[in-house]
Amino acid sequence: MAAVSLPCMARRRMRDRDALSVERDIRGMKSFTVACLLAAGLLLPPGAAWSDPAKPPATVPLPPPQPPARPEGLLPPEPQVTPLPPERPAELATGAGKEIGKEIGKETEKKTEEPQPDTSSKAKEPPKDGAVALPAPPLPPERPPELSGEQALALTVSAPEDTACLRRLERLGARFEAMAPLRNGQCSAPRPLNVTALADGVTLEPAASLTCRAAEALARWTTEVQVAAEKQFGDQLKSLALGGTYVCRGQNHDTDAKLSEHSFANAIDVMGYGFAKRPSLKVTAATEGTPEAAFLASVRTGACGFFRTVLGPGSDAAHGNHLHLDLRERNAGHRLCQ
Ligand SMILES: [Zn+2]
Incomplete structure (x- = not known):
């Protein structure tokens, strides 16, 4: 409505200078207001204002309001630095690490090509600074003697107590x-x-x-x-x-x-x-x-x-x-x- 009334108000001031005919002025204002509203499309049925491509809208849309200024106390966050992983222990970065890898199942041909230290005894030693000691897998318990050999066979033929x-x-x-x-x-x-x-x-x-x-x-x-x-x-x-x-x-x-x-x-x-x-x-x-x-x-x-x-x-x-x-x-x- 404000965009529509700007040119209309200018025309009104021009007409104010004409003091000869107030009534004509009033009638003119009425008809002019109707003309302005018609030009703005506010008095037309919906969809009919811009049906004619030769008649573009008489108003120009206002730009969006500017965002508020950032307060001085709010500074942009500093970029975060991803922490680096700890350094690899020396024992695992050398041949010893390779041997430990072999113990857990990675058998490689390199084992036969170059002699490697005996890691079985090394695994029993207390871990050094920062070293990762892999515990030896536990052995299964021994089979009870009564479940082995002839004693086991005797169990299969013994009758239940009566x-x-x-x-x-x-x-x-x-x-x-x-x-x-x-x-x-x-x-x-x-x-x-x-x-x-x-x-x-x-x-x-x-x-x-x-x-x-x-x-x-x-x-x-x-x-x-x-x-x-x-x-x-x-x-x-x-x-x-x-x-x-x-x-x-x-x-x-x-x-x-x-x-x-x-x-x-x-x-x-x-x-x-x-x-x-x-x-x-x-x-x-x-x-x-x-x-x-x-x-x-x-x-x-x-x-x-x-x-x-x-x-x-x-x-x-x-x-x-x-x-x-x-x-x-x-x-x-x-x-x-x-
Ligand atoms: Zn008999």
């Missing part, structure tokens, strides 16, 4: 002691027991080499045998005649057959029973209708509650003279009682 079974066997009144591991080819018993007697002083003749679980099953079954002896004979069981416990062989003494549970000290062959007063009784001595037959049938049936395999006279030719008892594991806990 403390609970041993405790139960003691409570059943059995007399036993631990044996050295048994091994013969594929036949083995890592922790066999030498069982000499069971509850109530019932002796095993001869002593049996058995796993703890097989001995426990035998001890529990023998308590039922004791009950049957008192019931059928009014006597006490005093001994069990055994045919064999740990024997490395195939089933039914067949060398081509699957290994018998006897090969793992997991089976017992009972040949007969000894009593306190009456004569001993063989497994084969069974005449129907006699107390002996009732006793033998009772203890044979009862064995199925403690063992997984029970075979005897009548099962097959191999078990005609003894009662075979073992703890062979079968699918779904199946038992073989014949």
Whole structure:
């Protein structure tokens, strides 16, 4: 608006000198003001003022205001100087540094061309002034002796402790002691027991080499045998005649057959029973209708509650003279009682 009014005011002063016609002057001022506004484009619709390229704007844009003067107290900052890195230690700038570089993996052919000082001893010396001492990499700990050689192999075949079974066997009144591991080819018993007697002083003749679980099953079954002896004979069981416990062989003494549970000290062959007063009784001595037959049938049936395999006279030719008892594991806990 100021740019528009400058020429208009000059024209107004010229007209002021004309004192003859005030009204004409006023009308002229009105029309002149309208003309000035029209020339400035303020009374035209937007976009129509400069539509004609032959009519440039009648005003000249003012230059932007000058920025304020910088105060004297604000001086330009001095250029910052980047600090230089510390000087490289002399030990690292010479051949010694090259050798240290080799120690950390940079093997070069220069090592073979020119002799270099022994840096292994140098690394152990205390660092000199400004020297960077690279610590020697620590060695791995030595392998424990029990994890090496034959001791390690022994660990792989040792069976876990069966403390609970041993405790139960003691409570059943059995007399036993631990044996050295048994091994013969594929036949083995890592922790066999030498069982000499069971509850109530019932002796095993001869002593049996058995796993703890097989001995426990035998001890529990023998308590039922004791009950049957008192019931059928009014006597006490005093001994069990055994045919064999740990024997490395195939089933039914067949060398081509699957290994018998006897090969793992997991089976017992009972040949007969000894009593306190009456004569001993063989497994084969069974005449129907006699107390002996009732006793033998009772203890044979009862064995199925403690063992997984029970075979005897009548099962097959191999078990005609003894009662075979073992703890062979079968699918779904199946038992073989014949
Ligand atoms: Zn057998």
